[in-house]
Amino acid sequence: MTISWTGLAVSLVLVVVAAGISLAWRLGLERSIVWAALRALVQLLIVGGVLALLLVPGVSLLWSWLWVAAMLAYAAYTAKQRAPSIPGLLPVAGAAFLAAGAVCLLVLFGLGVFPLTSRTLVPMAGLIVGNAMTSTVLAGRRLQEEFADKRAEIEARLALGQPGRDAARPYLRGVLRSALSPQIETTKATGLVFLPGAMTGLILAGVPPLQAVLVQAVVMFLVLAAAATTTSVVALGLVRRLFTPDDRLLTLSRERV
Amino acid sequence: MTAGFVLRGVTVRHGGRAVLDGVDAEIPGQGVTALWGPSGAGKSTLLRLLDRLDVPDDGSITYDGTPLDELDPHRLRRRVGMVFQRATPFAGTVAGNLAVAAPDADRDTMGEALQRVSLDPELLDRDADTLSGGELQRMCLARTLITSPETLLLDEPTSALDATPAREFERTVLRLVDDGDLTVVWVGHDDGQVRRVADRVLELRDGGLTESREWDLARRRTS
Structure with a gap:
């Protein structure tokens, strides 16, 4: 069609x-x-x-990789723009996208789920980075809210002699859970409540429904892994910036959303 | 005499305004020193400096003769414990709260820690959220004491309590001071309480700190 x-x-x-x-x-x-x-x-x-x-035959795959790199840089910049009050988000977001990209692309192409071609690399990387960007902003904001809300408890832990990373750990778990839950809920509702984009596109383009479903399943798993990887890298990367080297908790202003 | 604090020219500015302005003071390493002053005088700010939860913009603070910035902050915070104005229970049981401070402590040690602050060891398995205000603040005190600090910083610890639990808290702390080597720095603005608990009073006014001898201190009369 x-x-x-x-x-x-x-x-x-x-x-x-x-x-x-x-x-x-x-x-x-x-x-x-x-x-x-x-x-x-x-x-x-x-x-x-x-x-x-x-996709013109004979064009080097290197161009596709360049595109992926540009996408990644632009996504990190966009994440920073969307959550300007989070300190040091740009490098953390960049690292998170790299990690999510590495994990997902290695599984997809390294284990032969898809052949590594421009046709598969660019859209898959786009999906990974796009979803990772949403997760980054969500995780960053949740982290900021949680650390502002639980400031007294975190300082009480510091006052007991805990290092910053130990004092932060119980609250990080909460941040990771709440940043990942929307993705898990969406995954659960897939097929029952809505037909996701990739599958809809493939079916409209005339691909047999079963094939479309298989591609969509892979995409969903990809998005889930990308969200989980990104969220944990962002949380771990940002939390280090919330403490001084001598483990004082920096003052965080709540972001006005 | 155990360790004490010496402050020289300590200045803290918040948004350009000097909350503490060149404070010089000595807080000896024994007994109960009250930091008294009106609301907003910088008492809590000063106390946070002593636990290195904040650092001054200018000036220096030594503890036991060593500048605070030369001490490992985690070790300092175990030598100098702090109980905050509002009780800060962590999610979970009372035992879980004590385990945050002393991960290796067994139940007997935890039970003794509760007894030291006049709490029933039976409370160990209770969810911290179910304790009363007075019990919670004493649990926080036990949680700090289980790290065996030399000095205890109390930031208006009874301001959220009714009169009876507040008096119980005072008696508990004074018993600990009289039983052992614990030094207490007690921030307060309640004159009656300061007269009951303090061995000496440092008054904080307009960003400066001076020792005042005009207080009729109950502990001075009895000692």
Whole structure:
């Protein structure tokens, strides 16, 4: 199944519907809605164009790796922009994406789940980094909230002579749990409540449903592993920055979200 | 005499305002020294410096003759224990709370720690959240004492308690001081309490600290 340019243009009616609702409720979001939709469309067209170039036979895989590296850097920058009050998020997010990428790509390609080609590498890396970015911002904010809420308890532990990392550990567990739960809930509801994106796309593109389901299952496991890896790297990386070298807890302002 | 604190020119600024302004003081390593002053005078700020939970912007503090920044912070905090204004129970049982401070302590040791602060050892298996305010604060005291500190810093430890548990807490601490080598630095703003518990009073006013001899201290009369 293919979609024509006319079909795409007609689907913009849906964006007009969203903007119309904003207008009716005087939300003042019409411009944002239209801008976001058009921006996404242009970004997707560019990505599609570049992917098409990468898929031309004979083009080196190195270009795909470069793309992955650029994606990773941009995602770390975006995570930093979304949670500006978290100290030192940029390098921690970068390290988390690298770790998540390494774990997931090694399993996918190292164990032969997918063949390593531009067609598989770029979309898979995109999925990993995209989900890792969401997890990073979530884990960073939860960490900040938890350490502001539990400041008295953490200082009481420090006052008992515990090193900062020991004093922080019980609270880190809570942060990791609550940062991972949404992903686990989404995974549980998959197939019952909604049909996830990759599967929907494949089915619309004419792939047999069973094949689409298998790909989607792999994607889901990938997202779960990416979220878990990212969250733990972010939590461990950030917690070190919340204590001074002589184990005093730094003052954290709650982020206004 | 056990170790004591010497402060020289200690200054702490919060947002440009000097909360402590060039404080010079000596806190001897024995008995109960009360830090008295009106609310916002910087008493708690000063106490936190002594446990190195904060560091001064200027000036120096020594403990037992050694500058605090030359001491290992974890060892210092075990030699100098601190009980905070609000009880800070950790999730779990009373025994679990004591185990955070002394992971190797057996149940007998934990039971004795509770008895030292006039708590029933039967409470060891109780969830800390189910204790009353007075019991909780004494559990926090036991949790600090189980690390065998030389000096105990108390930051208005009874301000959240009713009169009866507050008096029980005072008696418990004074008994510990009189029984052993424990030195106490007691931050308070309740004049009556200061008169009951203190051997000497340092008054904190306008960022400075001076010893005041104008207090009619019960312990001075009886000693």
